[in-house]
Amino acid sequence: TSIPVITIDGPSGVGKGTTARLVAERLGWHLLDSGALYRVLAHAAMENDVPLDAEAHLGQMAERLGVRFEGEKVLLEGRDVSGQIRTEACGGVASQVAALPAVRAGLLRLQKDFRQPPGLVADGRDMGTEVFPDAQVKVFLTATPAERARRRHKQLKEKGIDANVSELESAIAERDRRDAERKASPLKPADDAVEIDTTDKSIPVVLDLVLSLVEEKT
Ligand code: C5P
DSSP states (O other), X not given: OOOOEEEEEOSTTSSHHHHHXXXXXXXXXXXXXXXXXXXXXXXXXXXXXXXXXXHHHHHHHHHTOOEEEXXXXXXXTTEXXXXXXXXXXXXXHHHHHTTOHHHHHHHHHHHHTTOOTTOEEEEESSIIIIIOTTOSEEEEEEOOHHHHHHHHHHHHHHTTOOOOHHHHHHHHHHHXXXXXXXXXXXXXXXXXXXXXXXXXXXXXXXXXXXXXXHHHXX
């Protein structure tokens, strides 16, 4: 039997990252923050002045991406880029490079390699649809755009990054539109995903819902 995977997909600012981290901690499983890979690639592209439509070049960079996770830290070629990749600007560039099929293909192997015993919790946009279609548990989180902007604002503030809520809301809306409308692995729930509207739910409530699904299905 295959190594178990729980996928947590959804739009930006919905709380996927936090939920995935808590589920992974609770189960003692590995964690894949797939969005961080697209963000690191975006950051590397900007640093090296690579045009954001240079698909073949970006695809090669994706295949060789020297990224490592150390707890909460994200390292690119050994350099801590955690702060730089979390800005909404970097998220916007990430969603541009993420629309390129060569980039998605280039990151596939890296993502699949995170599937290690005893199990993996993976969060992103296409974890349940493309990267781990055979996952045992698939969750799709939603929340209203206003609530997601509020959460992202709070999260950025905690990291010492200043942002304006209404600007954040329009940036998030723009990014969601791009993620949902692209041809390559658009943001959408897998047919067998369980959707959870988190708008009025606290993190512990969402965590319990996900853990009960895991208990039911594994
Ligand atoms: O989740 P996060 O906000 O860090 O993702 C940044 C961007 O990376 C998303 O807006 C999306 O365009 C892209 N992404 C993706 N597929 C994933 C994860 C992230 O296309 N599995």
